Amino acid sequence: MSTQIQEQESEQEEQQQGESVPAQQQRRMDQKRERAADEERQRERVESSLDDEDTRTLKVFRYDPEVEGKKDPRFDEFVVPFRKGMTVLDALMWARDHYDSSLTFRHSCRQAICGSDALFVNGSQRLGCKTQLADLQNPVRIEPLPHQEVVKDLVVDMQHFYDQMDAVQPYFNDDDVPDGLEEQRQTRENREKIKMSTRCIWCGACMSSCNIAAGDNEYLGPAAINKAYRFAMDDREGEAMKQERLEILEQENGVWRCQTQFSCTEVCPKDIPLTDHIQELKREAVKNNLKFW
Amino acid sequence: MHEHDVIVVGAGGAGLRAAIAAQEEGADVALVSKLHPVRSHTGAAEGGINAALRDGDSWEDHAYDTMKGSDYLGDAPAIETLCQDSPQETMQLEHWGMAFSRDDDGRVSQRPFGGLSFPRTTYAGAETGHHLLHTMYEQVVKRGIRVYDEHYVMRLAVTDHEDPEERRCRGAVAYDIKTGDINGFVANNGVILATGGPGQVFDHTTNAVANTGDGPAMAYRAGVPLEDMEFIQFHPTTLPSTGVLITEGVRGEGGILYNKDGERFMFEHGYANNVGELASRDVVARAELTEINAGRGFEDDYVLLDMRHLGEERITDRLENIIHLSEDFEGVNPLEEPMPVKPGQHYAMGGVETDENGETCISGLYAAGECACVSVHGANRLGGNALPELIVFGARAGRHAAHREKGESQIKTGPSAKTEDGVVDTPVTPGEVGSPGDDVAADGGALVDAPAGEVVNRAVEQERARVEHLMERDGTNHAEIRADLQETMTANVNVFREEEGLKQALRDIRECRERYQDVAVSDPSHTFNTDLIHTIETRNLIDIAEALTLGALAREEFRGAHWRAEFQERRDEEWLKHTMVAWNDGRPELYYTDVILEGEDKEYEPKVRSY
Amino acid sequence: MAEHYSSFSRHGTGWLLQRLTAVFLIGVLAFHFMLLHFVNHAADVTFMGTQMRMQQLGYFVTMIAFLVTATFHGVNGVYNALVNQGLAGTQRTVVKWSLVAASVALVLQGIRVAFAMTGSPIL
Amino acid sequence: MSQSYDRGLVEDFGRWRDFSAGMWAWVFHKFTGWVLIGYLFTHIAVLSTAIPAAGGDPSIYTNTLQGLEDLLVVRFLEVGLLAVAVFHILNGIRLLFVDLGVGLTAQDKSFYASLVLTGAIVVASIPTFLVGQL
Ligand SMILES: Cc1cc2nc3c(=O)[nH]c(=O)nc-3n(C[C@H](O)[C@H](O)[C@H](O)COP(=O)(O)OP(=O)(O)OC[C@H]3O[C@@H](n4cnc5c(N)ncnc54)[C@H](O)[C@@H]3O)c2cc1C
Ligand code: HEM
Ligand code: SF4
Ligand code: F3S
Numbered sequence A: 001m002s003t004q005i006q007e008q009e010s011e012q013e014e015q016q017q018g019e020s021v022p023a024q025q026q027r028r029m030d031q032k033r034e035r036a037a038d039e040e041r042q043r044e045r046v047e048s049s050l051d052d053e054d055t056r057t058l059k060v061f062r063y064d065p066e067v068e069g070k071k072d073p074r075f076d077e078f079v080v081p082f083r084k085g086m087t088v089l090d091a092l093m094w095a096r097d098h099y100d101s102s103l104t105f106r107h108s109c110r111q112a113i114c115g116s117d118a119l120f121v122n123g124s125q126r127l128g129c130k131t132q133l134a135d136l137q138n139p140v141r142i143e144p145l146p147h148q149e150v151v152k153d154l155v156v157d158m159q160h161f162y163d164q165m166d167a168v169q170p171y172f173n174d175d176d177v178p179d180g181l182e183e184q185r186q187t188r189e190n191r192e193k194i195k196m197s198t199r200c201i202w203c204g205a206c207m208s209s210c211n212i213a214a215g216d217n218e219y220l221g222p223a224a225i226n227k228a229y230r231f232a233m234d235d236r237e238g239e240a241m242k243q244e245r246l247e248i249l250e251q252e253n254g255v256w257r258c259q260t261q262f263s264c265t266e267v268c269p270k271d272i273p274l275t276d277h278i279q280e281l282k283r284e285a286v287k288n289n290l291k292f293w
Numbered sequence B: 001m002h003e004h005d006v007i008v009v010g011a012g013g014a015g016l017r018a019a020i021a022a023q024e025e026g027a028d029v030a031l032v033s034k035l036h037p038v039r040s041h042t043g044a045a046e047g048g049i050n051a052a053l054r055d056g057d058s059w060e061d062h063a064y065d066t067m068k069g070s071d072y073l074g075d076a077p078a079i080e081t082l083c084q085d086s087p088q089e090t091m092q093l094e095h096w097g098m099a100f101s102r103d104d105d106g107r108v109s110q111r112p113f114g115g116l117s118f119p120r121t122t123y124a125g126a127e128t129g130h131h132l133l134h135t136m137y138e139q140v141v142k143r144g145i146r147v148y149d150e151h152y153v154m155r156l157a158v159t160d161h162e163d164p165e166e167r168r169c170r171g172a173v174a175y176d177i178k179t180g181d182i183n184g185f186v187a188n189n190g191v192i193l194a195t196g197g198p199g200q201v202f203d204h205t206t207n208a209v210a211n212t213g214d215g216p217a218m219a220y221r222a223g224v225p226l227e228d229m230e231f232i233q234f235h236p237t238t239l240p241s242t243g244v245l246i247t248e249g250v251r252g253e254g255g256i257l258y259n260k261d262g263e264r265f266m267f268e269h270g271y272a273n274n275v276g277e278l279a280s281r282d283v284v285a286r287a288e289l290t291e292i293n294a295g296r297g298f299e300d301d302y303v304l305l306d307m308r309h310l311g312e313e314r315i316t317d318r319l320e321n322i323i324h325l326s327e328d329f330e331g332v333n334p335l336e337e338p339m340p341v342k343p344g345q346h347y348a349m350g351g352v353e354t355d356e357n358g359e360t361c362i363s364g365l366y367a368a369g370e371c372a373c374v375s376v377h378g379a380n381r382l383g384g385n386a387l388p389e390l391i392v393f394g395a396r397a398g399r400h401a402a403h404r405e406k407g408e409s410q411i412k413t414g415p416s417a418k419t420e421d422g423v424v425d426t427p428v429t430p431g432e433v434g435s436p437g438d439d440v441a442a443d444g445g446a447l448v449d450a451p452a453g454e455v456v457n458r459a460v461e462q463e464r465a466r467v468e469h470l471m472e473r474d475g476t477n478h479a480e481i482r483a484d485l486q487e488t489m490t491a492n493v494n495v496f497r498e499e500e501g502l503k504q505a506l507r508d509i510r511e512c513r514e515r516y517q518d519v520a521v522s523d524p525s526h527t528f529n530t531d532l533i534h535t536i537e538t539r540n541l542i543d544i545a546e547a548l549t550l551g552a553l554a555r556e557e558f559r560g561a562h563w564r565a566e567f568q569e570r571r572d573e574e575w576l577k578h579t580m581v582a583w584n585d586g587r588p589e590l591y592y593t594d595v596i597l598e599g600e601d602k603e604y605e606p607k608v609r610s611y
Numbered sequence C: 001m002a003e004h005y006s007s008f009s010r011h012g013t014g015w016l017l018q019r020l021t022a023v024f025l026i027g028v029l030a031f032h033f034m035l036l037h038f039v040n041h042a043a044d045v046t047f048m049g050t051q052m053r054m055q056q057l058g059y060f061v062t063m064i065a066f067l068v069t070a071t072f073h074g075v076n077g078v079y080n081a082l083v084n085q086g087l088a089g090t091q092r093t094v095v096k097w098s099l100v101a102a103s104v105a106l107v108l109q110g111i112r113v114a115f116a117m118t119g120s121p122i123l
Numbered sequence D: 001m002s003q004s005y006d007r008g009l010v011e012d013f014g015r016w017r018d019f020s021a022g023m024w025a026w027v028f029h030k031f032t033g034w035v036l037i038g039y040l041f042t043h044i045a046v047l048s049t050a051i052p053a054a055g056g057d058p059s060i061y062t063n064t065l066q067g068l069e070d071l072l073v074v075r076f077l078e079v080g081l082l083a084v085a086v087f088h089i090l091n092g093i094r095l096l097f098v099d100l101g102v103g104l105t106a107q108d109k110s111f112y113a114s115l116v117l118t119g120a121i122v123v124a125s126i127p128t129f130l131v132g133q134l
C-alpha cells in the first residue's frame, strides 16, 4: 500500500501518454521478450553453478490458459541440487524460487496435514511434501492430479471434490446433546473404530486415483464415503441422522459405484483403509434394506 | 462487491469459531480465506487443549499456571476469561462430534503438559488441531455459512480519521486467486482478522508457508498497534529441512542430544547439569544454537537427537509417529540413525492489540487467534493454551461483531491506553521508504464520513492500481528479498538476541524494504498467480519483522522467550509493561502500556518463574 | 449437490443379487465345465448324450437355473459397467431395455433349446 | 478467464503402466465377464441346432458340435474360454471375500494368487482340450 509505488505508477503513465497505442504495445512486447531472455540467462547461470553438485531433474507439467506458449500443455525440465532429506515439494519450491517464479502449485504446511499438494509424481498420486526425492527414479515426472481439470500448472480444480464431500452431510447431528459441561460418552473401542476415518486431510488423491470416479463424475468417491463412515459409525450420532446418511450413500451414485479397485486405499497418504470402509457401508446398507423388506 | 454483516478473514480455528458464533447471533457471515478452510495451519497442532474440566481442577488454577507461564506479562482479565470459558468451549467441540481420545469410562481424556499443575490438556490423539479444525468446518458447512476460499485479503477498508480510535473498519479487499478479480467486501457490522501466525518471518519454522502475518500487517498499517511482538517461542527439536516438529516426548522418554564431537553437550558443556536434555524448551534451544555457533554442529546447522538406545520395541510403542515423521520429511530412519534437529520458530505470543472481546481500537475491526494479542500468553505461551485461545476469543469476537451489546471491556486499547513513550536507538530509520506520511495510515484517502461502499471502493481501486503496477513492470523477484529477510531474522533475532545483532537486523530489514521498492511480478497471468500473492505477502513480512525487531531491541531484559545477551534478568521495576508498535504515518512509533495483574478477585504477584 | 440424489433407485438389490448369483454360479459353472470337458470330452458330445442328461429332471432344472442366473449376472454386470462409465439419460434407458430384451430372448431361446434337448420339440 | 484444461478420459488408458494390482484385477474381471456373457449368447446359438435335431435329425446337432471340435482353432479358443472362466471365478471369489470385508489387506496377494492359479489350471488342462483327435 505504499504510495511510493503509486507515485512511480503515475510517472509511468505520464510517459506513456505521449505514445501511441501500438508503440506502447511494442514497448511492452519488448520488455516481455527481454524478460524472457533474462530468464533464459538466469537459468543458464543457475544450472551451470550446479555443475559439480549432486542434482535431480524434474519434468514438470505446465499449462496456463492465458499465457502464450503455455496454452498448449508442455513439460518443463528443472535441474535442482539434491540434498539428503529433500522432498518433492522442496524441489518444486527451489525450482520456482531460482528458475521460474510463475511455476504454480498449492502448498502450505509442508508436513502432510493441510492436504494441498497432492500431485501425480512418477505415475502415482502422492503428497509432494511427504515424498522423499531419494525414493524416486530420476528424472522425476510431476503432473497435476489426473481426473481433475487443470487450472494452471500443477493446480487442479477441487470444487467437484468439495461438492462431493458436502453431499454426504458431513456434520454431526447436535439436536440431542447433553447440556453445558456434560459430555457425550463414547467407548474407546468406538473411537478406535472411527479413528482412521477421521484422519482424512481432503487431499483428493483417492478420488483422482479411482477410475470409477473418473468415468462417472456423479460417484461420491472414496473420500466422501469415508467421511460418511466417520459419522455413521460414531455411536454418538443420532439414529435419524444415521438413517438419512445411509440413504444418501445408497443412492445409485453412492457406495454401489465402488468396484473395489483399491487404488484409493493404496494412494491415501493418511493410510486410511478406504475400500474397507466402503465395503462395510455396503453391507450396512444391505442389512438396512433387509430390515424394511 | 459483496456485502455481509460480518466478514471473517481467515478460516483456521479462530476464524471458523468466530463465524459460527456470529452466525448464531443471527448475522449474515462470510469467511474469506486464502486457503480452503481445512488447509489452515491449525490442523498441524498436535498436543491438545487446556481446559479445567475435572473435579480437583479449577479455572483459577489454570489461570494461575497461565499467568506464571506468561512470566507475568499476561493481562489478568484476558487470562481469566480464557480459563473460565475454555471448559464450555471445549465441551462445545465434543458436542459437535470432535473425536477426542477417551478414558475407560467414556469421558474425554486429559494429559499432563509442561507448566500445568493439573493434567488438563484435552486431546485427540497426536492430531488435536486436525480434529478441531475439521469439526468446526463441518459445523460451518452445516450452517451454510458462505465461504470464499482461495480469496486473498490484501487490505482493510478503513476510514481516514486522524485518530485511530475514531476510525471505522468498513470492509476489506480480496483478490480471487483463481480468477484474478479484485473484489470489495462490505462489512455492515465488523471485520474479524484470524489470519494466524507470522512464522514465515523466520527461515526455519514449524509454521506453514501461508503463515505470513497478513492480518497483523494489514491492521498495523490501518492504525492498530502491534503488541508484544518480540516474544517468539522457539521449539528446540525441529527437523532441519522442513521445520517439522519432533515432540518433546522423545527427550521425555530418554532421547539424547549430541554435537559433532560426539559430546552430550547438555551435560558436558554445562547447560543443564541436573536435568540435561529435559530442561525447558528455551534452555535447550539456546544450548543447541550455542553449540552450532561454536562450530560444534553438523554442517554448521544442526545437532543430533538419538533415541536408538531406547530400543525398537519401546520406540514403536510410544513414539511410532516420530519414525514416520523422520523418514517422510527427513529421509532418516531413527531406528538406525540419530535424527538431525535444530531450533525453529514455533509461535508468536504477540499480535494485533485487542480487548477481551477481540475488538481493536478501530471500531468494527476485530482480531482473534494467533494473529491477535489479547495478551493471554504474555512473554511465553504454555503448551496447549493456543487452541483454547482460538475457540474462546474466536467465539467472543464473533458474537461481539454480530451483536454489539458491548460489555464494557477491562482491557483498554489504542493510543489512549499509552502510559509511556518508548525510546529506542536505531541504526537506520525504520518505516516507509521515502517521505513518511505519504502512505496514509488508514489507506482510505480523504474519506471520513463516507458510506461504507465508498470506503471499500476506494480501497479496491488502490489495490487494483497496486496489482497492475506490480504486474506490469520489471524488477526484483520477491523470493530473493524474502530469503534475505528470513536469513537475517534467523541469524539475529532468533533465540539469541544481542544488541549488535538486532541492529544489524534492522539495517538488513531496511535494505529489504528498499529493494522491495523495485519488486515485480514476472508471472503475467491472472489465473492462480501465486507469484503475485507471495510478493504481497513479502511486504507484510517486512513490516512484521521490523516491528518485532524494534520491540526486541527496546526490551532490555530477559523475560519468558525473550533473551538478551546484555540483560540476563527479568527486570520488573522497569519492564513490567507491554510493548506497542504503531504505524504512525508510515513510521513505527514505540510506546508502552501497563500490564493488568488485577484479576476478578485477586491480584497476581510476579514471582520467580521456576519449575 | 444433494438434490441430485433423488430417492428412487436403491441399487442395493442389484448389487446383492449380483453377489448371490455369483455364489450360485461358482458351483454350477465349475460343475458344467467339469462335466462337459473333463468327464465327457467336448469333442465326444452327441445329441444322444445330451438328451440322456437332459431327461433327468434335476439336471434339467439346474441347467435352466444356470441359464437364468448367468444371464442375469452377465447382463446386469454389463449394464453396471456401462453405467459406471457414465452412461446416463435416455441413452441409458435405451441400453437398459435393449439389454432386458436381449436377456429375455436369450432365456426364451435357451429354454426352447433345453426342451428340444429333452427330445420333445414342443416349443 | 478461469478456463481450465480437461485432459479427458483418453489419458486413463495411457497410464496402464502405472496401474496397481487392484486395478488390474478390475480390468481383467471386466474383460473376462464380457467374454463370458458374449460366449453365453454364442453358446445358446450353437446349441440351437438341438431344435431341428429334436425334430428328427439328431446328426445336425452332433455334427455341428463335433465339426466345431474338429477345428484346432476352436480347441484353442476353448482353452482361452477356460482361462477366462477360471480367472473370473477365482477373482470373483476374491471379490466376494472383499465384499465380506475379509482379507482386504491381502487384496493384491489374492489377485496374484488368482492369476497363478488360473495359469496352473489352464496349463494342466491343455492336454485334455488339445489332445483327443488331433
Ligand atoms: C506444529 C504446531 C503444533 C502446535 N501444537 C499446539 C498444541 O498442541 N496446542 C495448542 O494449544 N497450540 C498448538 N499450536 C499453536 C496453534 O496451533 C496455533 O496458534 C493456532 O492453530 C493458530 O490458529 P489461527 O486460527 O489463529 O490461524 P491458522 O489456523 O493459521 O489460520 C489462518 C487462516 O487465515 C487465512 N489467511 C491468512 N492470511 C490471509 C489473507 N491475507 N487473506 C485471507 N485469508 C488469510 C488462512 O487461509 C487460514 O485459513 C501449534 C502450532 C504448530 C505450528
Ligand atoms: C462362476 C462364478 C462367477 C463368479 C464368482 C462371478 C463373480 C462376479 C462378481 C463378484 C462380479 C461383480 C464385480 C463387481 O461388480 O465388482 C461379476 C461381474 C460380472 N460377471 Fe461374473 N461371476 C461368475 C460367473 C459369470 C458368468 C458365467 C458370466 C457370464 C455369463 C459372468 C459375467 C459377468 C459379467 C459380464 C460381469 C460384469 C463385469 C463388469 O463389471 O464389467 N460371470 N462376476
Ligand atoms: S481419504 Fe486419504 S487420499 Fe482421500 S482425500 Fe482423504 S486423505 Fe486424501
Ligand atoms: S479406487 Fe474406486 S472403485 Fe472403490 S475401492 Fe477405491 S473407490
Ligand code: FES
Residues within 6 Å of the ligand: A107, A108, A109, A110, A111, A112, A113, A114, A115, A116, A117, A118, A127, A128, A129, A130
Ligand atoms: S504441504 Fe500440506 S500436505 Fe503437503
